[in-house]
Amino acid sequence: MxxxxxxxxxxxxxxxxxxxxxxxxxxxxxxxxxxxxxxxxxxxxxxxxxxxxxxxxxxxxxxxxxxxxxxxxxxxxxxxLGLDRTWNVVMVGVGNLGRALLRHQLLRKRGFVIVAAFDCDPFKIGEEIAGIEVQCSSKLPQSTIDMGVEIGIITTPPERAQRAANYLIEGGIKGIVNFAPSRITAPENVVVEYVDFIHNLFSVAFNITQHQIKGLL
Amino acid sequence: MxxxxxxxxxxxxxxxxxxxxxxxxxxxxxxxxxxxxxxxxxxxxxxxxxxxxxxxxxxxxxxxxxxxxxxxxxxxxxxxLGLDRTWNVVMVGVGNLGRALLRHQLLRKRGFVIVAAFDCDPFKIGEEIAGIEVQCSSKLPQSTIDMGVEIGIITTPPERAQRAANYLIEGGIKGIVNFAPSRITAPENVVVEYVDFIHNLFSVAFNITQHQIKGLL
DNA sequence: TATACATTGTTAAAAAATTCACTATGCACC
DNA sequence: GGTGCATAGTGAATTTTTTAACAATGTATA
Missing domain, CATH: 1.10.10.10 (Winged helix-like DNA-binding domain superfamily/Winged helix DNA-binding domain)
Incomplete structure (x- = not known):
C-alpha cells in the first residue's frame, strides 16, 4: 500500500x-x-x-x-481516495431528487450502495423504489447502527435537513452529503459536504452576464 | 445600479x-x-x-x-450575480435525474425556468413531465434559437453529453450546466459548468478515511 | 454638538494553491 | 553499454485566496 x-x-x-x-x-x-x-x-x-x-x-x-x-x-x-471498497449509504428524504438518486446506477458503480431509505411522510413509508423499501425516519438511528452505515445522504426539504442530520448523527454516521439547500451543524468528527446545483446555475448565469458586459467594453 | x-x-x-x-x-x-x-x-x-x-x-x-x-x-x-431576472433553460436527456430536475420547484423559484426538454429516445418523446412535453433532440437547435434560450442543462448519459452540447451550441446557447460525468468541449464564448455529486461522495469517503487514519496516529 | 460604540470597508500580511523551470530517470535505439 | 529523448517528480517562484488588523463612518445618547 x-x-x-x-x-x-x-x-x-x-x-x-x-x-x-x-x-x-x-x-x-x-x-x-x-x-x-x-x-x-x-x-x-x-x-x-x-x-x-x-x-x-x-x-x-x-x-x-x-x-x-x-x-x-x-x-x-x-x-x-479510499474508494477501493464499498460504502454503505442511507438516504433521508424520498422526494424527486431522492428517487432519482435511488435509481441512479452510477452510485453503486462507484462503490456507494444505498442500503436504506427513510422519510417521515406516512404516504411514502412502505413504498419500494429500486428495490429499497422506504422506512419511517424514526427507525433511522437504530438501523444505521445495526447495518454499520457510515455515510448519510440528506434529500429532504431544507427546513427538515437539520432534523435529518440529527437522526444520522444519532445513528453514528461518519459523513453526510447534504443535498438540501441549507446549512447544517454537526459535531467535529462528522464530515459534512454540501451539494447544491443551483450554485452552478448561478455561476453560469453570472458568467454569461460577465461575458456580455466584457463584450460591451 | x-x-x-x-x-x-x-x-x-x-x-x-x-x-x-x-x-x-x-x-x-x-x-x-x-x-x-x-x-x-x-x-x-x-x-x-x-x-x-x-x-x-x-x-x-x-x-x-x-x-x-x-x-x-x-x-x-x-x-x-445577474439573478434579478428569469433565465430560460432547456434540458437535454430525460432520465431519472432529468425528471427530478423538471419536477424540482426550487429551480423556478430561483428564476431558472425550464422551457423545453429533449431526448433522443423515441419512447420518451411525447411524454409530458411537470407540464413539459419531451421533444426529439434534433429539434433542439431551432427551438432554442426561436425561444431565445440562454442556458442548457445536460442530463444525458456521459457518452451522449458531447452530442447534447453540440446541439446546444448549435442552438446558440450561452451557458451549459453538465450533469453528465464527462468533460465536454465548447467554444470560448460558451460558459460550461460541471455538476457531479459523486465527487462529493468521494470527498466524504476520503475525509472519513483520513479522520480514521488521524485517529490512529 | 460631542462622545462612545459598533461594525463596515479596505489595506496589509499570511497562507494556500498553482504554475514554472529544472533535475532525475526510465526506455529505445545504436 | 552509451546516447538521446521523453516525461515524471520536485523545489522555487508566482499568483490567488484568505485572514487579520485597522481606519472610516454611521447611530445612539447625553
Missing part, C-alpha cells in the same frame, strides 16, 4: 482526483494503455504540473519518460 | 455569494431585518472578513456600526 505523505491535502485536489478517475476510465474504455500528464491534463482541463503535484501527495505512480499506465493510475487514485 | 469594480472575481466568491443568498432568505423568513457580517459568517460557516471582501467586489451594501439590511443585501447580491 502506498503511504500518503503526511501533509494536508487541498480540497481542490480531491475534487480533481475524482475527475482524473473519470477521464482515466473513459481512456481505458478506448483502449488507451499509457497516458502522459500533459494529455491527461488536456482532457481534464487542467495544467499538467497540477496533475503531477496532485498525485505527488499520495506517491509516485508514473514512469519517467513514459507516462502513467492508465489502469494502474486509476486504481492507485481510487485507493488513495 | 451598483457598478461592479472591474476586477476578476474568484469563482469561490460566486459560490459563497449563493450561500449567502440562501442564508439571508432563511433569516428573512425568521423576521430578522439586520445582520452583521459576523453573524452571517457564522451561519454560513465562513470568516467575517471573507463576507465583507466578497461583497466589496460588487459595492458597498452595509451600514457601518449597524450591519446589513437583510432584504437589501439579498437583493443586491442577486442583482450582482
Amino acid at each position: 502506498h503511504l500518503q505523505k503526511y501533509e494536508k491535502i487541498p480540497r481542490a485536489t480531491i475534487a480533481r482526483l475524482a475527475v482524473y478517475v473519470q477521464e482515466l476510465e473513459v481512456m481505458e474504455q478506448q483502449g488507451i494503455k499509457v497516458i502522459s500528464s500533459e494529455k491527461l491534463a488536456w482532457s481534464c482541463g487542467v495544467n499538467p504540473s497540477q496533475i503531477r503535484k496532485d498525485l505527488a501527495y499520495f506517491g509516485e505512480f508514473g514512469v519517467r519518460g513514459v507516462g502513467y499506465y492508465v489502469y494502474e493510475l486509476r486504481e492507485a487514485i481510487k485507493q488513495s | 451598483h457598478l461592479q469594480k472591474y476586477e476578476k472575481i474568484p469563482r469561490a466568491t460566486i459560490a459563497r455569494l449563493a450561500v449567502y443568498v440562501q442564508e439571508l432568505e432563511v433569516m428573512e423568513q425568521q423576521g430578522i431585518k439586520v445582520i452583521s457580517s459576523e453573524k452571517l459568517a457564522w451561519s454560513c460557516g465562513v470568516n467575517p472578513s471573507q463576507i465583507r471582501k466578497d461583497l466589496a467586489y460588487f459595492g458597498e451594501f452595509g451600514v457601518r456600526g449597524v450591519g446589513y439590511y437583510v432584504y437589501e443585501l439579498r437583493e443586491a447580491i442577486k442583482q450582482s
Whole structure:
C-alpha cells in the first residue's frame, strides 16, 4: 500500500482526483494503455504540473519518460481516495431528487450502495423504489447502527435537513452529503459536504452576464 | 445600479455569494431585518472578513456600526450575480435525474425556468413531465434559437453529453450546466459548468478515511 | 454638538494553491 | 553499454485566496 505523505491535502485536489478517475476510465474504455500528464491534463482541463503535484501527495505512480499506465493510475487514485471498497449509504428524504438518486446506477458503480431509505411522510413509508423499501425516519438511528452505515445522504426539504442530520448523527454516521439547500451543524468528527446545483446555475448565469458586459467594453 | 469594480472575481466568491443568498432568505423568513457580517459568517460557516471582501467586489451594501439590511443585501447580491431576472433553460436527456430536475420547484423559484426538454429516445418523446412535453433532440437547435434560450442543462448519459452540447451550441446557447460525468468541449464564448455529486461522495469517503487514519496516529 | 460604540470597508500580511523551470530517470535505439 | 529523448517528480517562484488588523463612518445618547 502506498503511504500518503503526511501533509494536508487541498480540497481542490480531491475534487480533481475524482475527475482524473473519470477521464482515466473513459481512456481505458478506448483502449488507451499509457497516458502522459500533459494529455491527461488536456482532457481534464487542467495544467499538467497540477496533475503531477496532485498525485505527488499520495506517491509516485508514473514512469519517467513514459507516462502513467492508465489502469494502474486509476486504481492507485481510487485507493488513495479510499474508494477501493464499498460504502454503505442511507438516504433521508424520498422526494424527486431522492428517487432519482435511488435509481441512479452510477452510485453503486462507484462503490456507494444505498442500503436504506427513510422519510417521515406516512404516504411514502412502505413504498419500494429500486428495490429499497422506504422506512419511517424514526427507525433511522437504530438501523444505521445495526447495518454499520457510515455515510448519510440528506434529500429532504431544507427546513427538515437539520432534523435529518440529527437522526444520522444519532445513528453514528461518519459523513453526510447534504443535498438540501441549507446549512447544517454537526459535531467535529462528522464530515459534512454540501451539494447544491443551483450554485452552478448561478455561476453560469453570472458568467454569461460577465461575458456580455466584457463584450460591451 | 451598483457598478461592479472591474476586477476578476474568484469563482469561490460566486459560490459563497449563493450561500449567502440562501442564508439571508432563511433569516428573512425568521423576521430578522439586520445582520452583521459576523453573524452571517457564522451561519454560513465562513470568516467575517471573507463576507465583507466578497461583497466589496460588487459595492458597498452595509451600514457601518449597524450591519446589513437583510432584504437589501439579498437583493443586491442577486442583482450582482445577474439573478434579478428569469433565465430560460432547456434540458437535454430525460432520465431519472432529468425528471427530478423538471419536477424540482426550487429551480423556478430561483428564476431558472425550464422551457423545453429533449431526448433522443423515441419512447420518451411525447411524454409530458411537470407540464413539459419531451421533444426529439434534433429539434433542439431551432427551438432554442426561436425561444431565445440562454442556458442548457445536460442530463444525458456521459457518452451522449458531447452530442447534447453540440446541439446546444448549435442552438446558440450561452451557458451549459453538465450533469453528465464527462468533460465536454465548447467554444470560448460558451460558459460550461460541471455538476457531479459523486465527487462529493468521494470527498466524504476520503475525509472519513483520513479522520480514521488521524485517529490512529 | 460631542462622545462612545459598533461594525463596515479596505489595506496589509499570511497562507494556500498553482504554475514554472529544472533535475532525475526510465526506455529505445545504436 | 552509451546516447538521446521523453516525461515524471520536485523545489522555487508566482499568483490567488484568505485572514487579520485597522481606519472610516454611521447611530445612539447625553
